[in-house]
Amino acid sequence: MKKLTLKDIASHFGVSISTVSKALKDSPEISEALKLKVQAFAEERNYRPNRIALNLLNKRTKAIGVIVPNILNYFFTQVFYGIEKTANSRGYSIISCISDESYKKEIQTVELLGSGIVDGLILSLSEETQAKDSMGHLKNLIKNRIPMVLFDRVTNKIDCDKVVVDDFEAGYKTTKYLLGTGCKKIAIVSAIFNSSVGKLRVKGYKKALEEAAQEFNDQCIVKVGKQDDLEVLISLLIADKEIDGIIALDEMTAVDTLNILKMKGVEVPNQISIVGFTNGRLSKYVTPALTMVSQHGQYIGELAANILIDRIEYEGRMPFTTKLVKTTLIERESTKKLKTGYDAPTA
Amino acid sequence: MKKLTLKDIASHFGVSISTVSKALKDSPEISEALKLKVQAFAEERNYRPNRIALNLLNKRTKAIGVIVPNILNYFFTQVFYGIEKTANSRGYSIISCISDESYKKEIQTVELLGSGIVDGLILSLSEETQAKDSMGHLKNLIKNRIPMVLFDRVTNKIDCDKVVVDDFEAGYKTTKYLLGTGCKKIAIVSAIFNSSVGKLRVKGYKKALEEAAQEFNDQCIVKVGKQDDLEVLISLLIADKEIDGIIALDEMTAVDTLNILKMKGVEVPNQISIVGFTNGRLSKYVTPALTMVSQHGQYIGELAANILIDRIEYEGRMPFTTKLVKTTLIERESTKKLKTGYDAPTA
DNA sequence: TTGAAAGCGCTAACAG
């Protein structure tokens, strides 16, 4: 039984296709008798209007495209979940693609989604795209008037709505917090040094040091490449016995760092404190449980989806907005207690 | 600048639509001069053929729909990743939906995806759907000849391709393994007792007990509902001092059980051993690291995608297959060493 | 109360 069309139903009853269309819509133009027959038949044969045809007709698809660099990263999984949830509740479906942190794949994907199959697009730049800093593919999208929301990893080369984590403030706040617990020399371990996000956090860190009249030391920024052995890098880092605080810019790195320190007999948090970014599923369960910075991934997804759909549905030219989502520090056992005289971070 | 169509280009050059179409395809029918002009213009104005129109014309979308019950579950994230990867490499994009373990949402989603926007469908049943055991929505899909692959949580009410974990064997193997390490009384803690998957694992467990001439005891199957307090249930369970092995049917439950036991001063694995299902990101990092059953999520995703696309592209009626994917036991520190005389499980 | 025709954007067969 091939997929049923209006044509099939029409010829089955010997009426015209527009009559069937109206009958199925319960139009008052059509006689009750015919309507009943047609509807019953459609029901029985499980007729569904072809959405592609409707999309072509209406010039909208009620779908939004989502491109994330890496779905195995829990932050992106959370954002994705948030997007799916709110899009769905507003009647939109999601076409999802993974750029795999690759510039080339991001371009392909953007081209694909830009060719009419979605009404709008939510994306976070791949690492490679940010490193290359070339945004031609997104410019094309803008040219073609396809609404777009950038989140987390954004660029100022593109003028569109954005939802970003306040990473500068997060870096600042986290550093101040560690200082407040008595840390004297704080290092950063980053596996995302190329991304806008990583850079902002380091900036915030520097500002906090400055305010504390501490000198910034380049040795304290550990850049972890894909090929690098974290253990070696950490060994090198803690050869400097003054290091007593580490900020890890993603959850995996935080957990790995913790384990390496434990293996080396370093006491956490007594000798070295650790704070990690992205409050995922791991950090709560390791021992000691890690103090983490939560970026509220699901909320970011919801926000991005709402902004996008608003823009899709409200044709008027509202100015582009950039929403700054504050992070929250979740204190657990990998950091010491705050000394008095420091303002606790607020949610 | 609105989205450019062939019509726009045609009227710009005062030629016909089909001429432009051919020119853009570099057809030998068209003069070099015109081709060059048209192509240059299209390039400059960033012309992209409307995919929706092509979809309507070709009656295929080169997209496949994926419905997972819960993307925050790492197993499904992995499967999803596998699907996306191989679909993409074969030129397909993914439309993804989350059923959120809800029967109603699953129906909606299936209806949506069944209305022509995808060439085929990959899905895993929601918990509620399995509990209700009503598959009308899938039957409709089959009626409409939409290719479908069911994975992990499947039903025998529907005749289609399937990819399932060999959960019976996994339950059997895991139980035998625990027995082999010297456990005498093994319990199961399940938060998925309604699902086909959970039931099969319990079946395998029973068979292993039988072979070891052990009596099955209903008290040893702990069913954890959404509202239940795991701590209470575990307390009740280990009130039976003979319990010395626990199989947890998902990763969260495994980790939680471990923590509860630790809190209660129970030594793992000396007093009680734990094996968990789904080798995700947590189990490796808790202390002691958990011995887990890996279901090879990414591989399952790849397999499902390949089967589906084969079926989409190869119209011939090949018989439906059910692929059984074996699990692998990953031994870590939450179980004791195997005694000799037991055949170690193989990958 | 029903039907014919146009059109969404595109391709392909067929004419000129």
Next chain:
DNA sequence: CTGTTAGCGCTTTCAA
């Protein structure tokens, strides 16, 4: 070499 036509499945005037 270029244009006309028909059609993918549907909705929506407008005409009968």
